[in-house]
Amino acid sequence: MTKGRAGEAVLARVPKSTFRAHIADGLRAAILNGDIEPGAQLVETALAEQFGVSRGPLREAMRQLIDEGLLVAVPYTGTHVVGLSVDDVREIYSMRVTLEIFAFEQIWARREPAFRQGLVARHDALTACIDAEDDAASIVAELQLHGFVYEATGHKLLIRTWESIRGRLQLYWAAHHRAHGIRGPRRDGHDRYVAMALADDFDALKAEITDHMARGGQQTEAFLRNREAGAVQGP
Amino acid sequence: MTKGRAGEAVLARVPKSTFRAHIADGLRAAILNGDIEPGAQLVETALAEQFGVSRGPLREAMRQLIDEGLLVAVPYTGTHVVGLSVDDVREIYSMRVTLEIFAFEQIWARREPAFRQGLVARHDALTACIDAEDDAASIVAELQLHGFVYEATGHKLLIRTWESIRGRLQLYWAAHHRAHGIRGPRRDGHDRYVAMALADDFDALKAEITDHMARGGQQTEAFLRNREAGAVQGP
DNA sequence: ATACGGCAGATTGTCAACAATCGACTGATG
DNA sequence: CATCAGTCGATTGTTGACAATCTGCCGTAT
Known part of the structure; x- marks a missing residue:
């Protein structure tokens, strides 16, 4: 064997x-x-x-x-x-923009059918979760959709960095969910995201990623600002 | 207290x-x-x-x-x-380009005197090590010069990623040094690098970083290609 | 009232012994 | 001769007890 x-x-x-x-x-x-x-x-x-x-x-x-x-x-x-501070969230989202664009650069020329299928499959899964209004599942599905791009590069260091980001994001969203109730990912944003990831206008995708993250970052910061400041800060 | x-x-x-x-x-x-x-x-x-x-x-x-x-x-x-494979080195250098440009973006507007002094001080230290032909010290000094930029951003996740890169690079360079003898960093490349980091032409700095890493990556790959393939691969 | 010293509880750091698993070797067997 | 079960040494995984350190509290002196 x-x-x-x-x-x-x-x-x-x-x-x-x-x-x-x-x-x-x-x-x-x-x-x-x-x-x-x-x-x-x-x-x-x-x-x-x-x-x-x-x-x-x-x-x-x-x-x-x-x-x-x-x-x-x-x-x-x-x-x-750990709790996430506003600064943590800000740096996480700014790094997400950079790393996700970098990831697409690495695989842009070789978006084989396997990649397209994988992306569509995860997008469908995310859509299903959103339609079912299963918030916890939506969060996981969204992270899996984005994570698929990082994994497709095959870059070990990049994947490891993403996993670290993913953990912190999930930590925040869990708190967000508990505090505000249903507030899962929206599907229109991800529809655009996936469509552009499969099209051939790289500059448009870059802009979409930047906007995508800016929206997420603002929402996140707003939530954290309204919170008590007693959280233990991360390393 | x-x-x-x-x-x-x-x-x-x-x-x-x-x-x-x-x-x-x-x-x-x-x-x-x-x-x-x-x-x-x-x-x-x-x-x-x-x-x-x-x-x-x-x-x-x-x-x-x-x-x-x-x-x-x-x-x-x-x-x-672990041993470094050619693929590992390739992804490390491509990530270095992206991350180091990202780091400079974060601090570009606030390159206070403290930052300039810190950068110059580390450059001087590196120059001294190179002039003294102390190869091991040169390697450490070069990594500290580059690492200073990441630390200046204050981004914890970025710093952590850099530390991971630094470890792998140092691992390679140690092997390189043992195999080829004296082959430390050159000073002219870093003279340009620091000068541009302190000047105000961001696009020029981006190009310099890209070239800088391309040279390092090619040298590294060439060394690894000439080696036996029996090294244990990293995670 | 305030500052200092020391005690006590809680928590983590460290150790040495025991158990589980793996890889290679050996020898029997078709 | 190839194959396979069994065994053995090596290495890591796990455990429970012991030691070091920190934090908060109390009493005392100034």
């Missing part, structure tokens, strides 16, 4: 499971879902007992989330879920 | 030291210095004994380097120092 004798089709590798990975996923989901509020303190002993594991694996999972920018830790003192 | 009573000047906070941080720094330095070859396996028990600590802190330090992209681990099997 290791030598791929059973034809060219590589069977999906069974993921080697470690507690660390599972805990990191579960903890990340809990934070992004809003089950754990921004600013809340995470105590290792309590969490370890909750997950039913020792502190060792849990510590490593928390380290991973710290590296992802979802938690912030002070030695011998405590670990907290 | 916590309330800042002693005037506005915030005294530099004494860094809280943990083994994890020291080990991560030491291990990173050893890898980037070339004391540990790319592709080499790192065994936890051996390293722990070498550092004089238990496996716990060492594991967390290694996790950190894995997140930084310097190591790659397979559960229950082993951890290795």
Whole structure:
């Protein structure tokens, strides 16, 4: 099996499971879902007992989330879920404009049928979620739509950076959702976005991305400005 | 002290030291210095004994380097120092162009005297290292010169991405240095770079950055192409 | 009333032992 | 001779106990 004798089709590798990975996923989901509020303190002993594991694996999972920018830790003192500041949001959206245009530059010449199909499929999924008024699913679907562009480049560093952005955005949107109720992504904006991504006017797409992000950024900043300033700041 | 009573000047906070941080720094330095070859396996028990600590802190330090992209681990099997592939280098240099232009966009309007002084100081340091033909120091000095631009933006995510790039570049250059001997950064290129960063023609600077990176990328790719392909690939 | 010193609780950092898994080797077997 | 089950050494994953450090509180002295 290791030598791929059973034809060219590589069977999906069974993921080697470690507690660390599972805990990191579960903890990340809990934070992004809003089950754990921004600013809340995470105590290792309590969490370890909750997950039913020792502190060792849990510590490593928390380290991973710290590296992802979802938690912030002070030695011998405590670990907290980060909150997003206005400055954070501003830099995230300005970086999204730059990185997403960069991503399209990398793949512009080779938007093969596979890419077009993948983009359309994710757009359809997003549309379905929006029509169903499933806000939580819409958020995930929108991030998957944008993330598909980054993944299509194959640039590992870019993908990693996007994942970091994605986590922070999801953290904000979860809070936004809890505070304001239904306020998911709108579909007209993404209809234009996808149409332009598949057309051949690169300058128009650049402008659309810039506008797209400007709208999102303004909405985000407005929400954060109306919030109490007690959130723990990220690294 | 916590309330800042002693005037506005915030005294530099004494860094809280943990083994994890020291080990991560030491291990990173050893890898980037070339004391540990790319592709080499790192065994936890051996390293722990070498550092004089238990496996716990060492594991967390290694996790950190894995997140930084310097190591790659397979559960229950082993951890290795990554090698850079030609594709990795290509994407790193193309991202450097985009990110460094983005960084200058962010600070262009507010290149205060402090920024100019900082840039000149790092350029002087680099020049001194080059004149002294201290190759290892030149590499570090060059990365600090470029890194200063990213830090000046204050964008945490951007800085973090740069640190990841910096680590990979330093990893390559260390190997390059060992293989080819003296081949440090040249000073004329950086003279132009700094001069343009302080002047007011942004388009000219963009072109200079593009050329700068193109030269570096070609040199890097040429070296990697002449190498055996047995290096462990990064994540 | 305020500043200082020390105590106590809570939390994280560290350690050494144990368990699970992997990769290679060996030897039997068709 | 190829193939496969079993075993063994090596390496990482996991655990529970112990130590170091921080924060808040209380009492005391000025």
